[in-house]
Amino acid sequence: MPITPAAYIDSHSADLISRLKKLVGTSTVNPPGENYTAITSYLVDELNAVGLKARRLTIPTAQLKKVLPPEQHAYPRYNVLGKLAARGAKKTIHFNAHYDVVPVSGKWKHGSPFSATVDGDWIYGRGTADMKGSIASLLLALQALKATKTTPKMNVEVSFTADEETDSLLGAGWLVENAPIKPDYAIVMEGAELDQICCGHNGVVWLEVTVHGQAAHGSTPAHGINALEKMSALVIALADHKKTLARRVFKAPDGTIMRPTINVGGMFSSGEGGKINTVPALAQFTLDRRVLAVETVAKVESELRRFLATAAKKIPQCKISITKISDNHPCFNPPTHPFFTAMAETLKRVRKKSSTYQVSSGFNDMHFFSHQLKIPTLGYGPGGDDIHAIDERARIKELLRSAKIYADLLTTFAG
Ligand SMILES: [Zn+2]
Known part of the structure; x- marks a missing residue:
């Protein structure tokens, strides 16, 4: 019997961890926006390796100078865009994550906040939960589909964007206005986790x-x-x-x-x-x-x-x-839409539990897709603990589950 994407994901947790170590180790603290060149070139390579056609979109200097304060003008801004055309698919789904992280302070349990140390079922480090873990989960999901020769039911777009921790103007905000994307649905891979699905935010x-x-x-x-x-x-x-x-x-x-x-x-x-x-x-x-x-x-x-x-x-x-x-902008997507029903069914299959729809009191990048592009948009990711704080961490089991959830949705929902 050929191996399923879920079984493939279970047997390749080492790939997820090594990618997450690389992502966390490339510290992208914002402000000012460190190592964006290094992380985006790595992300382009990884997307290409899992079967997408990916490239880096550079924010023009003139635009950068208009938005960022002078002390940040020497820090370039990029967004990464990858695409996968699925045979026979009519609709396109867009996955988004930001790759910047908030600054660090204090004394961490495992030394450097950029070491991504594994301790039991947890992996510690700045960005493990918010939200480089989501990036690692999605990359493993796409790798699993490619390795098991499973065709997604929708075309796939993936964006890894800058500056969510400041204002997203040159990140997701720039992307929805300037990038060649045409999604019918979007998943921003944060905002809700476990058995919750985010359908809007303040x-x-x-x-x-x-x-x-x-x-x-x-x-x-x-x-x-x-x-x-x-x-x-x-x-x-x-x-x-x-x-x-x-x-x-x-x-x-x-x-x-x-x-x-x-x-x-x-x-x-x-x-x-x-x-x-x-x-x-x-x-x-x-x-x-x-x-x-x-x-x-x-x-x-x-x-x-x-x-x-x-x-x-x-x-x-x-x-x-x-x-x-x-x-x-705030956003709200009535979860009666089939996209939400499909995600709830996916969660039920993978997590063996019913899910609820919540609205986040904080904001994330969902509104760029939901409010601006006016497409059904949900938030879901592996999440974690102590986000923006000392000892930020993600649970490896949840990182793998999210990978399975993304893979399951891609192979069951045609739009
Ligand atoms: Zn975030």
């Missing part, structure tokens, strides 16, 4: 609010307008808006109740000349408004701006200006 609007006062000598405060005091009144007024938001409810398919949130943050800044004996002429703070999967960033931003303008008007001599720092 978005975010980040604003900076500046309160303009008037400087005066500290001995005669009545001659000035104290921007700090005006800002404090404005921040207190925001409590009303938070109350309104608390009444706005979205029930995710798994039953979780989600509400929009606001975090007041940033550093208080008093501008030039801010001293103990001076009335501060300027005060600044930031707002992090999480956008529900079913809200839109445009509406949320104008609602917030309107609230702030009205609240400022009620505070005597409170003059403000608002700048947008950035935003990220």
